Amino acid sequence: MRAGGGAMGEGVDEAGWDVEPGDEIEPVVQAVGRLLKVCREAAGVSVPELGEAMGYGEDMIRKIERGARIPRPELLDRADTFLKAQGHLRAFTEDMKKARYPKKVRELAEMEGRAVEMSLYSNHNIHGLLQTEEYARALLRTWRPAYSPDQLERMLAGCMARKSVFDRSPAPEFSFVQEEVTLRRPVGDTMVLRRQLEHMLEVARLPFVELQVMPTARANHPGTGGRIQVLKFADGTGMGRTDGDFSGRPVSNPRQLRVLDLRYGIIRAQALTPEESLVFIEQALGEL
Structure with missing residues (x-):
């Protein structure tokens, strides 16, 4: 499952990247x-x-x-x-x-490459594993201080490389919950968002993916603290992260992981079902 679209940026030296x-x-x-x-x-x-x-x-x-x-x-x-x-x-x-990928992207890709189960809640932007290349490029261009063309291309290459996790056999089990606002914000422009939503529908139909939408009207759920990410590994261990607690750092302590599991479970239960979410995304597409 590869993201399409987007060529290397003009003016970027093709020989490589500076070492961090x-x-x-x-x-x-x-x-x-x-x-x-x-x-x-x-x-x-x-x-x-x-x-x-x-x-x-x-x-x-x-x-x-x-x-x-x-x-x-x-x-x-x-x-x-x-x-x-x-x-x-x-x-x-x-x-x-x-x-060639930034250190933080390599570390994340390594953990995702070992995961057998991923629970991923996004409340501000579409999750990186769901992003098309042109959406990711447009999003990276909004960051301040702005990336240089070289930095942007290096970060983008790393983000896209993470998507190889969809090609693993057997693939991990994915659960995504996306806030409605992430489907409405026209990052890049309307056509970029349209192609992004079409890509999400394609990913959502994979047999090992469940994608759910949290309607904005569902105000009373524990996702107000920010993103949640929980990765489970084959040996029974796990890694989690949230914007709201633990200083935003990755955690692996079983007690802390249970906190994140609890929050994600409630969020998942309050979101639209996967079937309802597909209809919701199709309707959002029709409104563009």
């Missing part, structure tokens, strides 16, 4: 940079020659070689062939795929 200071992935990026330099020198290729062959400037190649820039996997693949590196550079393509 203090990111634990930094030593790996530095090692890849040193390896690129060793392979380049062993092949008798200068920095300008490699830059020209890869389609990038000399400064960008030097930045990658000193570990300040995360190279795109495609660049490593092409450089491996050009420098006759016998697969040594290509071996790091999977590591660089992970490294």
